[in-house]
Amino acid sequence: MSTDPTTARYSVEGLTALSESLLHEAGIEKAHARAMTARMIDGDLLGHRTHGLAFLPTYLDRIEGGHIGSGGELETLHDDGATAAWRANRLPGAWVMGEATDLLLDRITDRAVATVTVADCSHIGCLQSYLLPFTERGLLVTLTATNPGVASVAAPGGTRGVITSNPIAMGIPTRADPILIDQCTSVGSNALFEGYAVRGERLPGKWLVGADGIPTDDPTVLRADPPGTIQSLGQTDFGYKGFGFGLMSEALSIALPGYGRRSRPDRFGQGVFLQVLDPGRFAGSDTFLDEIDHLVGSVRDDPGAAGATIRLPGERALAARRQQIRDGVVIGAEVLARLTPRANRSSTPLPTPL
Template sequence: MTDTPATSFVPADELGAFCAALLQQGGLGAEHARTTADVFVWAARRGIDSHGIARVPAYLELLAKGIANAAPDLRFTSTTPAAAVLDADRAPGPVALSAAADEAVRRARGTGIASVGVRGTVHTGAIGYYVSRIAEQGLVGLGFVAGMPNMGYTGVKGAAVATSPLAVAVPARDHAPLLLDMATATVALGRIKQARANGTPLPPGAAATADGTPTTDPELAVMPLPLGGAKGSGMSLAFEVLTSVLVGAPIFAAFHSDDPQGRRHRQNALLIAVDPAAFGSADAFVADVDATLGTLKGLPVADGADGVYYPGERSAALAEQRGASGIPVAPKVRRELTESAARLGVEVPTALR
């Protein structure tokens, strides 16, 4: 009988430095490597493991294949103070969207509300990070992303639209910020893969075969179905228009055309920052947000529920917990990270050895 490999618990700062070193050896500059690692560690602390440090090997592959540009020329263009477009030049998503979030905040300070479209990035990562980055500055953050079609659309045979996510972050004073971060799919692609590996059935209406036939068999499932049917697929299409089409880089139409370049991996995004001070008192706003969240949490708890929670509350609590106890790294992820470290000549933290 062999022992099952144990999960490692690694301090967030050590894990971040390790991931940054891997990414830098993989080709990114020091600043961009650190920025990308910060996004992964943020997601891992909050329990968003599908977008956490497990993504590092995939990003190293994107860099090695030239799909992601290790030295992008990020350029902002603008014709009005309240809006800009960032040409990401195939930069990793964390690099491009972090820059876009900061630019949106800077502009919103003067205009009250500002938006930055991101054109031609590569895998945006956890978009909750970028709107949270905006909320940390006392502004409301909204984000939309469009990517390669990999999800069904109501009435269409086969994959039609992307599992395009949206995120909203609202600052508060005494509570953790409200953070809504969701995809337009019923389940993530990662969950389908996990069910396949575990041999467990998928929930009804969550996934489909290649021709769009719903299935609960993970061996037959190749794509998720939209959340709420026509509602989820309609939202995904709307996000394609609000991001890709808006910045002059359509994905959907090109993907379904005869042009082979239409299926080249890329993503687009739109980040919006709203300054509460432009609508009245910023202090009164966060106080009222606190009152709203407090009222919600004071409502009667339904039978069988363990409490009343607002979006982002539990993940913020988990981030505090993992900040104190360390971030769990599953055996498979640990193996992939240490193998990457051996190949790139990066020292592995003691907790991962």
């Protein structure tokens, strides 16, 4: 059991029942509710708390506002076997990503590269959560997604947001645990800074820039009028590097799907780029794994600086996932407090702490 009075551990089954019930009560089809719930809980399992069940109240608000739909079908804009382009028309992002995953796992069996782009789906959640089905098959996967209705990151030296936090994820198979990269091209996600603002806390560093162009640790500048912006990775000295990766994400997940900023969309849709490569159709799977395992071994062999811990991307997340599947998922008290009124209105029982 958790010793932190602000958290408790819950079974995956109990949390799943709560989330699926609330989503279905709000009007989401059962298959869509299952997909959304699985991705949120996996976000918590991997330690991405901002995109775990903490996001469920936001999803419920968006459903009530008509920003997440559960009816209709995916619209195919293009499909030549190796590539498919879809328009999702605000269907639940987690369900759409499940369909894209199934499609790519099927199509990669007889080709080297397979790609899906998605225009205008709803929020897909934690990117890292989508990587394991591919790495478990020995496949290399790249995923990036962004929201063309949000502009919270300025160009280096700028004061007006032109892109947003633009996460990029990659799953790299090894002969042991995969390498799971999932990081924003800015210092942090919009949800991260909103969390600090809601809690009334200052940031650990001057990760934002006020509308006056001065770096600050005050998260409320993003809510100001005019708003501040999030610094790109590298911040003041080297932010042009992070901003460059942010532009790459825009090209892949906005321009390729054809769902971009020109039409000034609202803040509730996303564009997605998902691509899978089969190393067996390049220099060969064994050669690929030999090289990756050698690289991993070089990281492991480093004695490290005094007091430092050397980890590969995804290592801590996978350890947290295994531990929480065994011992229960850690959920903050404030998350259930936000869900309690909705559960009471629909007579949905809250899960019991372990």
